[in-house]
Amino acid sequence: MGPIKILLIDDDKVINFLHRLKLEEVIVDCVVDEVLGGQAALDYLTTHEECPDVILLDLNMPGMDGFEFLEEYEKLGKCVDKSKKFLFIVTSSQRDEDKIKVTANRLVKGYFEKPLIVNNIKEILACF
Amino acid sequence: MSSEETKLTELTFQLIVESSPNAIVLVNKEGKIAYFNSRAELLFGYVRADVIGQLVELLIPKRYHENHPGFRDIFFKTPSVRAMGAGRELFAARKDKTEFPIEIGLNPIVTVDGTLVLASIIDITERKKAEERFKLVVESAPNAMILVNRQGIITLINTQTEKLFGYERDELVGNKLEMLIPKRFQGHHPGHWNLFFKEPQTPTIEVGRDLFGLRKDGAEIPVEIGLNPIETNEGNMVLASFIDITERIQHERVIKKQLSELKIANDYLEQLAYISAHDIKNPIISIEGLVDILLDSSEIKPPEVELLKMQKGVIQQMKKNNKGINDILKLRQGLLTRQDADAESMSLTAILDSVKIILRSDIESTGSKLKVNMNGVSEIHFPFFYLQSVFYNLLANAIKYRDPGRELIIRFEAQRIDKQAFRFVIADNGLGFDMSRAKDKLFGVFKRFHPNIEGTGLGLHIVKSIVDAYGGEIAVNSEVGKGTTFEITLKNPIIE
Numbered sequence A: 001m002g003p004i005k006i007l008l009i010d011d012d013k014v015i016n017f018l019h020r021l022k023l024e025e026v027i028v029d030c031v032v033d034e035v036l037g038g039q040a041a042l043d044y045l046t047t048h049e050e051c052p053d054v055i056l057l058d059l060n061m062p063g064m065d066g067f068e069f070l071e072e073y074e075k076l077g078k079c080v081d082k083s084k085k086f087l088f089i090v091t092s093s094q095r096d097e098d099k100i101k102v103t104a105n106r107l108v109k110g111y112f113e114k115p116l117i118v119n120n121i122k123e124i125l126a127c128f
Numbered sequence B: 001m002s003s004e005e006t007k008l009t010e011l012t013f014q015l016i017v018e019s020s021p022n023a024i025v026l027v028n029k030e031g032k033i034a035y036f037n038s039r040a041e042l043l044f045g046y047v048r049a050d051v052i053g054q055l056v057e058l059l060i061p062k063r064y065h066e067n068h069p070g071f072r073d074i075f076f077k078t079p080s081v082r083a084m085g086a087g088r089e090l091f092a093a094r095k096d097k098t099e100f101p102i103e104i105g106l107n108p109i110v111t112v113d114g115t116l117v118l119a120s121i122i123d124i125t126e127r128k129k130a131e132e133r134f135k136l137v138v139e140s141a142p143n144a145m146i147l148v149n150r151q152g153i154i155t156l157i158n159t160q161t162e163k164l165f166g167y168e169r170d171e172l173v174g175n176k177l178e179m180l181i182p183k184r185f186q187g188h189h190p191g192h193w194n195l196f197f198k199e200p201q202t203p204t205i206e207v208g209r210d211l212f213g214l215r216k217d218g219a220e221i222p223v224e225i226g227l228n229p230i231e232t233n234e235g236n237m238v239l240a241s242f243i244d245i246t247e248r249i250q251h252e253r254v255i256k257k258q259l260s261e262l263k264i265a266n267d268y269l270e271q272l273a274y275i276s277a278h279d280i281k282n283p284i285i286s287i288e289g290l291v292d293i294l295l296d297s298s299e300i301k302p303p304e305v306e307l308l309k310m311q312k313g314v315i316q317q318m319k320k321n322n323k324g325i326n327d328i329l330k331l332r333q334g335l336l337t338r339q340d341a342d343a344e345s346m347s348l349t350a351i352l353d354s355v356k357i358i359l360r361s362d363i364e365s366t367g368s369k370l371k372v373n374m375n376g377v378s379e380i381h382f383p384f385f386y387l388q389s390v391f392y393n394l395l396a397n398a399i400k401y402r403d404p405g406r407e408l409i410i411r412f413e414a415q416r417i418d419k420q421a422f423r424f425v426i427a428d429n430g431l432g433f434d435m436s437r438a439k440d441k442l443f444g445v446f447k448r449f450h451p452n453i454e455g456t457g458l459g460l461h462i463v464k465s466i467v468d469a470y471g472g473e474i475a476v477n478s479e480v481g482k483g484t485t486f487e488i489t490l491k492n493p494i495i496e
Helices: A014-025 A038-047 A065-074 A097-105 A120-125 B012-020 B038-044 B068-077 B125-140 B159-165 B188-198 B246-297 B302-336 B346-356 B359-368 B383-401 B459-468
Strands: A004-009 A030-035 A054-056 A086-091 A107-115 B025-029 B033-036 B091-094 B100-110 B114-123 B144-149 B156-157 B213-214 B220-232 B237-243 B342-346 B369-373 B379-382 B411-414 B421-428 B473-479 B483-491
Touching: A004 A038, A014 A120, A014 B246, A038 A065, A054 A065, A054 B114, A065 A086, A065 A097, A086 A097, A086 A120, A086 B100, A097 A107, A107 A120, B033 B246, B038 B114, B068 B100, B068 B114, B068 B411, B100 B125, B144 B159, B156 B246, B159 B213, B188 B359, B188 B473, B220 B246, B246 B302, B302 B346, B302 B459, B346 B359, B346 B383, B359 B383, B383 B411, B383 B421, B383 B459, B383 B483, B459 B473, B459 B483
Parallel strands: A004 A030, A004 A054, A054 A086, A086 A107, B369 B411
Antiparallel strands: B025 B033, B025 B114, B091 B100, B100 B114, B144 B156, B144 B237, B213 B220, B220 B237, B342 B379, B411 B421, B421 B483, B473 B483
16 A cells, blocks of 8 residues: 545645644655645546545635535545545534534544644544 | 182281392282382381372382383283383482482282282392492503403493594494404404303403404504403403503514514624634644744754743633633533533532542642531532533632632532522632622623633633523622632522
């Protein structure tokens, strides 16, 4: 198995940067790509032949937000049904409703509050 | 008439007539008085000898003298047991010419001397007075009052009724109540009416239905109707009171509109609070992450490290404040949507113990003493989390704001007020605060009174929010240098 391919979807560049550092620190063999919104993520998925193994999705974003992205992602079909593809929510939302709503989605593997910590990354790795 | 019955002796007859509680006058075909009992003597002021053989018109006011003989003859032609007057008001005249209202029952008696009429007379002066009083009361009522008989006929109204419906008194009395009710309701109205007579409950207010009255000009007015069954000598009646609620409905409409506007504004503010809490959290996390990277870097020199550490401290304070806002929002949400089903019966000692466990290290490191007096209160029915939060915040405050110059003693007292209510007292001998300065702000969100001691300004606000949400009360008394006492009254959220 090659490096774990990770896609970060967050409108905050600094958060993406920090999450990348943390991920690269814990997962030695990984490739991290960043996009700044839901639409950019959809474009990324349609233009890249290979699907990311892990998607970390923020919820509150301008333009297409995390919830809308989940809908479009499901419609897209690509990458969704393949095994060993996981989507996690990483959000600064503190609303219980958001958590309940989004974790009910079958595509969502886990829910973390920002910032991503080592234990979260271990949880992601445990899927493989 | 059989011969047996004619044998009824005059003596027996006299006994019966004399023992009657009513005045009794026997009149023959010619209209002459044949008998006059002692009650009649009392009532009219005559002695028997004065009236026997006199025309019965002697007992009637002059103005009726002309017509009365005619009525008398009619009765003798078709004698039957009935009341005299066919519903008209009747009056009698005493010997001294004074008049009084009466009711007369007529009873034909066939004797050997021919048919006599036994007239049984009742003085209804008192009853008339009572009726007048009743009319006065109805008249002076602030509402439109309508007296209706079993047939739904209006028998009495007051001036307010004329004003409300725009009819004159004469246009209403004697007519069906239905004329005051819009046609579209008339279909089911009589049924409802009959039902009311069948089971007349005491004062009924028609609620939960939009009721309307119909004015003479055809306009409909929203009304509230109260129905009150009353027994009269004319049978069971209903006294209906109508209140014009046009204005009330207008007020309600305004209040409803304002309420919905407030709700929208409130929802908006809550959204705003959530969003700003979220939007602030994101950059805080970013700055902290960046500062951490710099702190970890080996290339940063000690003076910069100090600055970075200070910056990290500021960031942590920001995080704490931000979390405070979120905690408050969540608590409010939780309290607003609270379900009483969450309440559980549990041991008060267990709740207090759970709080002591959370605070153990603080209690031990400060050498504080907690003196508990449960006064026999063992079980309390309340949501565990909220009661724990109340005790936790008050005890944590007592410890936090202790007087470093003396040993902290916290007194915890429970007391059952009645079946559902409890009182808790949490008193300390700590720093205390100036009541005149703090009283109004004490329970406000993010209010702090000891600037040199770390705190979030949330504890008492949380306590108050919980107590308020469950209809309880919280009182505080404090004196600088002496200590602070909180007294909380809580009611069981579920009435057993």
